[in-house]
Amino acid sequence: SQQGEEDPQALSIQEGENATMNCSYKTSINNLQWYRQNSGRGLVHLILIRSNEREKHSGRLRVTLDTSKKSSSLLITASRAADTASYFCATAKGYSGGGADGLTFGKGTHLIIQP
Amino acid sequence: GAGVSQSPSNKVTEKGKDVELRCDPISGHTALYWYRQSLGQGLEFLIYFQGNSAPDKSGLPSDRFSAERTGGSVSTLTIQRTQQEDSAVYLCASRQVAGRGEQYFGPGTRLTVT
Numbered sequence: 001s002q003q004g005e006e007d008p009q010a011l012s013i014q015e016g017e018n019a020t021m022n023c024s025y026k027t028s029i030n031n032l033q034w035y036r037q038n039s040g041r042g043l044v045h046l047i048l049i050r051s052n053e054r055e056k057h058s059g060r061l062r063v064t065l066d067t068s069k070k071s072s073s074l075l076i077t078a079s080r081a082a083d084t085a086s087y088f089c090a091t092a093k094g095y096s097g098g099g100a101d102g103l104t105f106g107k108g109t110h111l112i113i114q115p
Numbered sequence: 116g117a118g119v120s121q122s123p124s125n126k127v128t129e130k131g132k133d134v135e136l137r138c139d140p141i142s143g144h145t146a147l148y149w150y151r152q153s154l155g156q157g158l159e160f161l162i163y164f165q166g167n168s169a170p171d172k173s174g175l176p177s178d179r180f181s182a183e184r185t186g187g188s189v190s191t192l193t194i195q196r197t198q199q200e201d202s203a204v205y206l207c208a209s210r211q212v213a214g215r216g217e218q219y220f221g222p223g224t225r226l227t228v229t
Contacts, residue, residue: 033217043206045217088158101171101213102148102160 005106006089012112019076021109023089024069030092032065033103034074037086046074046087081115117141119221121207127227128197136192136224140209147190148210148218149182153203164190165213197228 006023013019025032031050035043049056049065049072056063062075076083090103120139128134140147149161161174164184175181179198184190194201204225208218 035220041204042222043208043220045219048217090158101146101163101165102150102174103218104160105150105158107157 006087006109008109009107010110010112012114013079014114015079015081017079019079019083019111019113021074021087021111023072023074023106025072025089025091025104025106026070027091027093029067032063032072033090033092034061034063034072035088035090035105037088037108043088076111079111079113081113084111084113086110119207119209119219121205121221121224123224124222125225125227127229130199130228131196133193133195134197134226136194136205136226138190138192138207138209138221140188140190140207141211141219142188144209144211144219145187146210146213147184148208149190149192150206150208151176151203152206152223156203158206161192163213194226197226199228202226202228 006021029051031048033048034046036046037043047058047061047063049063051067060077065072072089086108088108089106092103119141122137126134146165148163150158151161152158162169162172162182166187167184179195182192204223206220206223208220210216210218
């Protein structure tokens with residue numbers, strides 16, 4: 001079942017603008033990750049933020065995590081046409097060795113960057 | 116180095132037939148995961164392996180689905196008596212150690228059941 005819910009479902013912006021996507025989840029987590037998917041195939045890992053972190057940066061990406069609100073946001077600054085893709089958040093529960101370890105994905109945001 | 120590979124990339128099968136999907140993880144990765152992505156259900160976790168054992172099969176949708184992993188490497192996902200609702204992209208991922216670090220995904224197998 002889908003735990004995360006991203007919004008918006010679709011986002012279209014001009015190249016150079018910033019894009020913000022949000023994700024909400026339902027259960028306690030160990031970490032939250034963001035993935036990108038091009039053309040409905042393989043997923044590429046973008047960034048991971050742990051439950052005890054509030055903000056993380058990687059290049060043009062900025063992720064925030066609010067565990068009290070069970071929400072996260074992904075900001076892509078100075079967007080480029082190549083950023084056009086679907087973006088998914090995924091949550092991981094605490095791993096206790098031999099237990100559940102699969103990721104729970106949100107429904108994704110389809111981002112279109114207009115050149 | 117080589118990433119996760121999956122075969123076939125596309126598979127069309129008739130309803131009621133069995134299919135086998137293959138995943139070759141990154142060499143040395145002990146943990147391997149299967150996911151399914153469909154329009155109606157989004158991305159769903161199916162099963163994961165630590166070595167050759169599967170501690171978590173909770174995502175397998177029915178007993179028509181099974182998976183095995185041999186030699187701590189290649190994994191096969193088998194769907195018996197396929198149904199149209201099995202049509203989806205089946206994604207495999209691996210990571211070095213279960214519970215730590217990112218998962219590296221393969222390109223997926225697009226399964227179409229007619």
